[in-house]
Amino acid sequence: MSSQFVWFRNFKDVLSSGSWLQSAIFTAVFSFLVAFLSIAISLFLAVRADEVVRGAKSYKTLLMWGYAIAPPVAGLLGTMLFNPLMGDLYILLNSLGFEFNHIENANDATFVVTLIAVWKQVSVNFIFFLSGLQGIPKSVTEAATLDCKSAERRFWTITFPLLAPTTFFLMVINLTYAFFETFGIIDVSTKGSPGGSTATLVYKVYVDGFLGADLGGSSAQSVLLMIMVSVLTVFQFRFIERKVHY
Amino acid sequence: MYQSKWRSITNHLILILGSLFMIAPVWIALVSSTHTREFLFQNGLQFWFGGHFLENYGAILFDSSATKGRVTALEMLFNSMVLGLGFAIGKVIISMMAAYAIVYFRFKLAVPLFWMIFATLLLPLEVRIVPSYEVVAKLGLLNTYTGLILPLIASATGTFFFRQFFRSVPDELLEAARLDGAGPLRFFIDILVPLSVTMIAAIFIIMFVVGWNQYLWPLLMTTDDQLYTIVIGIKQVYNSLYEGGQIPQFPKAFALTIMATIPPVLVVVIFQRMFVKGLVETEK
């Protein structure tokens, strides 16, 4: 393979290409949705799991084992449920009159990958939230029960602020997950279709570099990605340092 | 603690729904994998077992034609095991040694080196995939276990974990060991490693699961079927589902999925306590 030094042309090409921008926007939306939804769902479940007495251990196991599932496995399970021939969810959504078609409709496809990615991530967040909740001293919870009657209000005024460090940390973890680890999900489910509308930046690096053999452009994309990760990393370090110092 | 009856009932309801949400897809895959492809094609996905468990699983485990390649699921499971164990072992060793150096050795460039290592290592493999691939290819390590495992091991998560743990070991222990005539290597082997046993186990479990589930890197690395891990095998089978105008081989794809899932899930469930501890501590 011959190569030639082209200064920043690869970067210019990447940044001016519509497909990269499309992918960047998708990645941003997708990451936000995945992080927000999986955090919300798992926090909700963790709070309830922390409250129950009977069966607490079983619920915990039932909700955390999903950590062990590989992203492509999750992707395959999702595709199967949305398979137009026999997928239960595909059939269900269409019988409800949604005219659901993730093969051709970009929004529907986004819905599918988001759902799979959230499903895969709930258990990790659940583990962290539950251990965070169990780290709150019992006396604090009891004092709150005396001071405030509404469970919901107690949650927002006492529990949630105390879980803030965990939540913030999980934000970073989930964003990293949505950026990188969802590769397997996308590669097995939508493959970025329709028309690259569900290709994350990492998936695009792979497609352009290894399937399209544009190593220069792909490397330039990697560098841009690296810059984004560095920002996230700095965030994370800041957070870790602060945590160490309290 | 006091709880209203209503709250208690909704708690259980919500948790049961949550558990179903997690389990349903895998359950459907499991039971659907025990039917024939014709049956699935006509009746859709199933919610209860069929009678073709042995037939379907036997075929993909031992007959390479069922997986559309030249490799059986059994061989893929073996490859996954090698990747999972190799990754976990390598990760534990490398990260322990790195953390040991960072925590216990004071040299001039320690701090900048520490941050440099961390900055580079925290960049996931995905962003350095092109250069990593180039390096491994030039070293002639494509389609080898070494090439598969080695680049994956270089990451800082485990190092950070051990760093935290080593820092919690009281300094006096090091000092007592120094007075007892233990050099750096002795202290590491005689004191630090035995003290870290539970930590090592926890990290090992997590890393085994992470290694087993690797996807992107094995996908690039292994063009030779003989090195396919089971997670890669899923994709290959899935890709060939619609080939040849036949009825898609869904049951076998599901069977493969289930087999890819069982080992890591078992590990996580059996060693749940250790695993949770490890996970929560790692990320501190």
Added chain:
Amino acid sequence: MATVTLNQAEKTYPNGFKALHGIDLEIGDGEFTVLVGPSGCGKSTLLRMIAGLESISGGEIKIDDRVVNNVAPADRDIAMVFQNYALYPHMTNYGNMAYGLKNRGYSKAEIDTKVRHAASILQLDDHLDRKPQQLSGGQRQRVAMGRAIVREPKVFLFDEPLSNLDAKLRVDMRLEIKNLQQRLGITSVYVTHDQVEAMTLADRLIVMNAGIAEQIGSPIEIYEKPASLFVASFIGSPSMNFLDGKVSDDKSHVVLGDGSKIDLDHKIDGGRELVVGVRPEHFTLIADGSGAQRARVRMIESLGAETLVYLEFGDKGENVTLRMQGTHQFTKGQELALSTSADLVHLFDKDSGKRL
């Protein structure tokens, strides 16, 4: 059996903080030396420099005739007992004691003899196969001492070994340490902030303050002739009373705040202002007499065997503590007349704090 010599030993930390300002000290063979002082005075640093756990920034430290400045801790032939025991939690107590010997290449049989011998001295025979977590605090402390004993080192170093124990156990262990040290006759350096430990254990006491050895001497010497205000206030409980005074023009006495007088031996210049120190146990109550010191009762603490009376003295209301044997009753505000003998009074320079 060894001597330890410190020659202008200094410690400056990389951040420029000077923890020790040139310490000179000679510890005789078999001597029990105690370093005492408030936290941050540099006593632990000094001990750790002898151990080799801290580098020496200036001067030298010798064990016997060998300068050990650049000798590794393990090669200095010393053993140390740490405050938090620092036992290896994953080893049995036997393993803990044997570890140092093993690293020094002793044979299994030798190790076994030595460990069992130390264990019998410390009454640990039944606990050798257990792990440190299964023992009580006092027993763990014994294992830590056993680890030091088996090595038969030239020097024992103790870094506040009793401060993690409860009060009663501390007294028992104190006696045990003293016994053991006398029996084995090994040169020992002991760091503590507890003056009772310091007074009872030491053959020689070193009172440290802000990186300086304020006074070195036998416990009684230090109690009877404290070299500075700092030493006077640090040693003795309750602390020594300090009153402002002024030497009369004819040098025959010093005048206190209430106008009362204490006789002097004419050696100090007339008119000089100084600090007069009197220990609480050196006041006696007298029937109202002229020339005696007068003070008003502020508070009383009855401890049974003795009574502590807190008083206000003179116009300035200086605080004075009085320690009396037995139980006594006083009412708040009651005026008492005190007397002390001139040879029990300590005089200090007002500016330098040095003994006069």
